[in-house]
Amino acid sequence: MIQHIVKAYDEELKKLHDLIRYMGELTLSQINKAIQSIVDRDAELAREVISEDQKINLLEIRVDELATRILALRQPVASDLRTVIASLKISNQVERIADYAANIAKFSLNLQKLPSFEEVEGLPILIEIPKQMIESALIAFEKADLNLAIKVWHMDSEVDKLYKAYLQNLFAAMIADPKNVNPCTQLLFAAKNIERIGDQSQNIAEAVYTMITGKPFQESDLAKNGSKI
Amino acid sequence: MAFKIDVQNLNLFYGEKQALFNVSLGLPASQTTALIGPSGCGKSSFLRCLNRMNDVVPNLHLEGKVLLDGKDIYDPSVDVVDLRSHVGMVFQKPNPFPRSIYENVAYGPRIHRLFKDKSALDQIVEKSLTRAGLWDEVKDRLQQAATRLSGGQQQRLCIARAIAVNPKVILMDEPCSALDPIATAKIEELIDELREKFTLVIVTHNLQQAARISQKTAFFHSGYLVEAGETGELFTTPKDERTQGYITGRYG
Numbered sequence A: 001m002i003q004h005i006v007k008a009y010d011e012e013l014k015k016l017h018d019l020i021r022y023m024g025e026l027t028l029s030q031i032n033k034a035i036q037s038i039v040d041r042d043a044e045l046a047r048e049v050i051s052e053d054q055k056i057n058l059l060e061i062r063v064d065e066l067a068t069r070i071l072a073l074r075q076p077v078a079s080d081l082r083t084v085i086a087s088l089k090i091s092n093q094v095e096r097i098a099d100y101a102a103n104i105a106k107f108s109l110n111l112q113k114l115p116s117f118e119e120v121e122g123l124p125i126l127i128e129i130p131k132q133m134i135e136s137a138l139i140a141f142e143k144a145d146l147n148l149a150i151k152v153w154h155m156d157s158e159v160d161k162l163y164k165a166y167l168q169n170l171f172a173a174m175i176a177d178p179k180n181v182n183p184c185t186q187l188l189f190a191a192k193n194i195e196r197i198g199d200q201s202q203n204i205a206e207a208v209y210t211m212i213t214g215k216p217f218q219e220s221d222l223a224k225n226g227s228k229i
Numbered sequence B: 001m002a003f004k005i006d007v008q009n010l011n012l013f014y015g016e017k018q019a020l021f022n023v024s025l026g027l028p029a030s031q032t033t034a035l036i037g038p039s040g041c042g043k044s045s046f047l048r049c050l051n052r053m054n055d056v057v058p059n060l061h062l063e064g065k066v067l068l069d070g071k072d073i074y075d076p077s078v079d080v081v082d083l084r085s086h087v088g089m090v091f092q093k094p095n096p097f098p099r100s101i102y103e104n105v106a107y108g109p110r111i112h113r114l115f116k117d118k119s120a121l122d123q124i125v126e127k128s129l130t131r132a133g134l135w136d137e138v139k140d141r142l143q144q145a146a147t148r149l150s151g152g153q154q155q156r157l158c159i160a161r162a163i164a165v166n167p168k169v170i171l172m173d174e175p176c177s178a179l180d181p182i183a184t185a186k187i188e189e190l191i192d193e194l195r196e197k198f199t200l201v202i203v204t205h206n207l208q209q210a211a212r213i214s215q216k217t218a219f220f221h222s223g224y225l226v227e228a229g230e231t232g233e234l235f236t237t238p239k240d241e242r243t244q245g246y247i248t249g250r251y252g
């Protein structure tokens, strides 16, 4: 993108991107730690995730403040305006994702009060695609990459499939032995949160889509766009 | 859509120098169209073609058509004085005549003989000043010299003068550039009210102003009309790189 005549404006927009990238990195690390804490039955790690969540909340506030400032002082239009609006939406969505990571850490603490349970091994598999979605959606935002945003959007159906399959396993385990009901319930909640991470990442992809095209996201437009590019 | 003014393939030359290149632009009735673009791109030149203000410029040469309600204003049969009563103009600096407030507004109706008697003229003056949002401020001192009004009042007086002859179109060339934010807001509010009845064209360097008051925006660059469209769309999703660069404040 060609530079603005006013340099400080470019710096502010860059700062907005930097903040969101940092939020994304922290959130991915939170997700990794939350899942790790379940597999390793590491209560300290889970508590760390819960307390670190505040950092991401604060970053969202900083994005809000900076975006508001840019709107008031620079009165952005066209692609600049769409970038600022997208930043507001995306930081909100990333913050939500971080909340899901903190939730997972809470279920981790509950699970650790119960005997160890082998179905926890399914979670690291289930989280893989949502993690890729977050990472790619944020790259799509930074690079204004429409193709990548659309790719991310389609990944969510994969998450849903894996989620349903995992639920089947948990139901089977509960039927096989009533003792499994307790840990399975915690895992159900954790899996649900992972599935929501996929949904939120899909929302980020939609915000990026709108930022680039200037049009509200509609699934029916996707087929057209997808085949065009 | 039926355009009040329809400009077709307009080329304008000042002697050897071409100032406008094949410009085609429709100005929708009862809308405000904003003309934007960097200094020297031809906005004022274009505006002046719409009521033949350019006629007096030596060595001026013009090709193409400017249709007002479907009739070419450059047709030899057109009476220019009559044309200007249909297409009025408001300039950058308020330029009231050095006469009374009353006489400034009465001037146009007088030369175009638009009234039967004195009381009809009084009515035109009152109605025009009211429409221009100035009546309450001046009704007790109509005989006072217009030059003693503030800049913003003078500009509203010039707008009253333009609408006194009941034109179809009003052209404004940077009408707020000499005004403070309050006076500007008053003119903007006025423009919004006037467009119900008139077709407005406004040249402005204030992009936020263009965005606020116009329904259609046309972006000029180096004598070319680069892009024109619905204002909301042009400011959120411009199609041309040059428009994007200009409105976002980037090097072009």
Ligand SMILES: Nc1ncnc2c1ncn2[C@@H]1O[C@H](COP(=O)(O)OP(=O)(O)OP(=O)(O)O)[C@@H](O)[C@H]1O
Pocket (backbone or CB within 6 Å): B014, B017, B019, B037, B038, B039, B040, B041, B042, B043, B044, B045, B046, B057
């Ligand atoms: N009377 C004239 N004789 C010769 N050249 C002229 C005349 N009027 C304008 N020009 C030239 O035509 C080009 C367009 O000028 P114009 O005044 O239309 O630009 P503009 O877009 O209104 O600029 P600004 O925003 O500075 O008012 C310029 O290069 C200018 O020098």
Ligand SMILES: [Mg+2]
Pocket (backbone or CB within 6 Å): B043, B044, B045, B173, B203
């Ligand atoms: Mg000019």
